[in-house]
Amino acid sequence: MSDTLIHTDPAPQPESKPTLLDRLPGSNNTILIAAFLFVLLAFVRTVTDADALTSSSTVGVAIRATIPIMLAGLAGLWAERAGVINIGIEGMMILGTWFGGWAAWQWGPWVGLIMAVVGGSIGGLVHAVAVVRFNVDHIISGVAINILAFGAMRFLSELAFVGEQGGGISQSPPQSSAIPRINLPFLAGGGDTTDILGNLEDRGWFLISDIAGVLGGFAHNLSWASVIALTLVPLTGWILWRTVFGLRVRSSGEAPGAAETLGVRIAPLRYAALSISGGLAGLGGGYLAIISSSFYREGQTASRGFIGLATMIFGNWNPIGVLGGASLFGFGEALNLVGPAALPKLFLYLAIVAGLVFVRSAMRRRWVPAAVQGTLGVACLVVFLTVDKIPEPLTKSVPFVLTLVVLASATQRLRMPAHDGKPFRSGEDH
């Protein structure tokens, strides 16, 4: 027996102690930091006269650019939270673009969106059958779905669009009507009222005009589809973390063996989660075909399915994180479209942020990170001072490079669902 009471310290917290940030972002810290970052952006805008940085047109375009990526990210999230890797999101989005374009042309945009969801869900179900019933490797099934979707859509286009006005093997005829947009009254001049936000924005005042610009982006010309899509973020969070179904879906991704010993049946949960995943991806595709443009075009998805996966990863498998990551990319895309001249000015912003982080690292005596951040800051400053226009291919590669950088530096700190991607046969011991 223990003659001496050995005092053991409680287990020292691992480096990657999951803070509340991992599960409920929105703690005081994050809000303060976000606010500060915004003020800084406003400052840079004022100083460099780069109106596009916070203009309502940029924000408006950003919203439309963010949503497909965000939906793809949510699709990945639903799948991986259930323990299944879904590389096939791109393919499911493609299904969504096609079915959305086709149905919108035939029956109107709302039916289009619904059919897009259905098309994507079918893809999700196929993945589910392969992975859950036949135990196919998750990655292989996903890649196969991408290849299949890509090939099949062209075939379907040949059947449905060739010979129709405006259609062809790689695009559909335009949709019969568009989803209505909102202009908020008073704030954005909806219904012939004064456009308060627009006025404020035009003044160019530091911070006030910036806030007006950002809010204006939401208040002007906002599509109902965007509103619906954005509500899916809190809805996902609520379902996954506050309902029985969500808890069990997550258990399927964290510890399916343990869940089974408690009587939870894993297979139906995965089928459900993957259908939802496919549906979300399909909705993202439908959005591209119906809102971002007005018809289906081959290649419309442009790897957004994979960018969505990326946002899921550095959003730490969290819906708010997905939204944050997606809006980062959406903002970049929008800036490139609306005001490419403003892009180099963004580098001043980045330089300042890098500088601040450098100071913080130096104060903590973390020299290696400080050196990296300092160099980056100087590089950004140089770009700001010397470059007039950033070549488009380089801005287009930013999402991908960023993903690699985040993965390379933070793999230890990210928390993916514990059983993600691992094969699971019912009845297997833990």
Place this chain on the structure above:
Amino acid sequence: MSDDLAVELIGIEKRFPGVIANHDVNISVTSGTIHAIVGENGAGKSTLMKTLYGMHRPEKGRVIVNGTEQNFKSPSDAIDAGIGMVHQHFMLADNFTVTENIILGAEPTNGVRLDLKAAKRRLTEIATSSGIEVDLDALVADLGVGQRQRVEILKVLYRGAKILILDEPTAVLVPQEVDELFENLKQLVADGATVIFISHKLDEVMAVSDEITVIRAGTTVTTVLPSETDQKQLAEYMVGSELPAGEPRTTEIGDAVRLDVNGVSVGAGGDGGRPAVDDVSFSVHAGEILGVAGVEGNGQFELCQAILGLADATGSVIFDGHDVSSRPARERQDLGLAYIPFDRHTEGLMLDSSLWENLLLTRDNDPELCPHGFVDQAAVRAATVATISRYDVMTPSETVPIYALSGGNQQKLLVGRELDSGPTVLLAAHPTRGVDVGAQSSIWDKLREARDAGLAVLLITADLEELLALSDRIIVMFDGKVNAELSPSDATPELLGTYMTGGAV
């Protein structure tokens, strides 16, 4: 304590293909007591508890819970009867909170929503009344081992368990956590629960149980009260009173020290738990078999990993005069280190591959088999056929995928593969596990032959018969340390049993 019987197991028999795991098992557990079941590895304790928990059905026998005869078809039935099992390997979702882990599968709801408030209320009730306290909002990943165990206990209490089965609960706990656990168990029992726990640590068993049942070779040997016995006698019950004598050897132990292990530790510090291997030192001479006795899970695996060069270890490992402490595994093997692994499926074999490909796995540096970096298939096949023949591996051919062979035959191939490579030092972990009796003695003969020819062997086994049949010297590992060294002639069941279960003479 009442006189009612919470659990009665009568005449239980359980078979698996080729193995009789339990036969003629009779246990009566009084309500409101802590009842311990002790026995060695493979004695059949876990199998028995799985029967009680409904994880499988016995071939013969009756299970009676609280006076009612039961016929469990699955753990859910057992749970309904008020039985809860806390496994040795916890089944928890690290990234979930304690509450989420406990309520999963039996969630309190408010419509479609999770009613976490109600869950926490109920859990707090249970926690206070049982004295088993854990931070309900903590992430399991942040919890220490003792706390995780409490979560597992709460899991079964939440589902209304009145009879708790704990499988080797103290295997992973530090002494302070063990004390806390026993306090909790006593509290539970005072509230009317019944606890059955499986262990091989006799000192703990003596300290906390009201009754002890000993199981050996699949059957119940005796049931005693702690007051009527002592550790030495228990050890003898566990291990049997007769041990075979080893065969006398005709050759001498060599002078050369082939393997010298000095102050090796694995897994010390870091997560605050116990180190798996704690400052172990010994040496093995040419022509000597050093037997390492001990119940599985006391550091033997990690020790082998350290010697092989596959784990982070401190201390020195000197192999035939070469200091290989920081050399990679491949180099050590090239110098003549061979290994018969603990788990042939995870560590030793590629199940989908043929026998000859499996032979090649640890022999690909042999210039006869792989000249100039190319595989000479004919040579490998011939060598495999020879090994198959010498070790009596029952297989249709050397090209059959090895998953088609029985476990025993797979093991024979493994042993042959390593011995036939002409090693200088052999680490042999239960070399005859799963092998039939005839082949077992033939393998023992081969080991002795090799030893006589100069091989140095570190034999790790919990099978005392094997240990005594082969060893020239014996050390015992418990809790990561070497706590005894003796010669086979001095090894009595009580002595070995005592050391293996952490006691002192």
Place this chain on the structure above:
Amino acid sequence: MTLDEIVNPPVKKTTGSRRGDLERTMVTIGSSLVAVLVAFVISGLLLAITGKDPFAAFSKMGEVATNTDKLYETVQRAMPFIMSAVAFAITAKLGLFNIGVEGQFLMGMFWAAVIGAYVELPAVLHIPFVIIVGSIAGAMWGAIAGYLKVKRGVNEVISTIMLNAIALQVIDWLFNEFFRFDDGTGSLDVRTKQLPESAWMPDIVDNQLNGFVVVVLLVVIAYYVVVFRSRFGFRLRASGLNPEAARTSGISANKMVLLAMLISGLVAGLVGLQYLMGESHSYGPTRPSGYGFTGIGVALLGRNHPIGIVAAGLLFGFLEAAGGPLQLEDIPSSIVRVIQGITLFSVVIISGAADRWYAKRTTERAARDMQLAGSGEQEVAA
């Protein structure tokens, strides 16, 4: 026992047969064939449902199969698929998924075009030079993913997908900024500077079969020899079959991953060289794409085996070659893509199920064989 028998114990004749090996091969081939069949059937149904005539389609394909010109075209089209499949298969044997073959092949093709055009060498040196440049470019691009996996634990699926996209953008930018070449003809199809003729790969059969087929064959043979016959290949496959057992027997997982990604990228870099050296002689925006992904399909259908890959590649090549004639018969040529996609999906599902079935059967049969041979085995409790 005689002394001789003690020293040389008689080697027990094994009771089993080569039948087992043959059977295993048949199951593997069979599952691929069934998958192809399923794909054709489903595609036929699709055609019928959409009002086209499946029998006309299949008979047209049969025509194509017997046309010599089309056969050459089949081989020509199959070659990059086969090469790309080999690249994928190398890492697949290790259990890695190199989805990045697409980006690696683009890198190889681009840099071979650019660097090869500014060098003057006699043909006998120039051709190998261009080939080497292409493969090194591909290898380096693949090494990035390998490095990220080994040093930073980044999953290779995501990193290679990202690298594919990055490669596209980077090459586009490099091309437009630096390497557009005005050849003075005022043509709208602007490309890089054309490779000198010394770097052109001659045709074996004029305009029908390019000499690059030799390179492809060499690569396939090398794949077989290295992966299936060499010690390195054995260790590679062992690491894929049971990483833990491989580690226990001293194989270094990190080394394997790096080497596999390098070699895979090396082969991938060659994929586009057929087009570059045999056809266009320069790089431009109208370059082929998609070989990386089709290659994955070919590798899966061919079960990562050299002969299977060649057969699957030829099948896919044949389907591509049949596209044109099908179009003339009013059958959408994209049905070819559908067939390819469904084949891929079916083989993945069918082969998994078939392998499991075969494993069960073999185990049962082995147990029966042993009982017949009178082993009378009783096992000790584990």
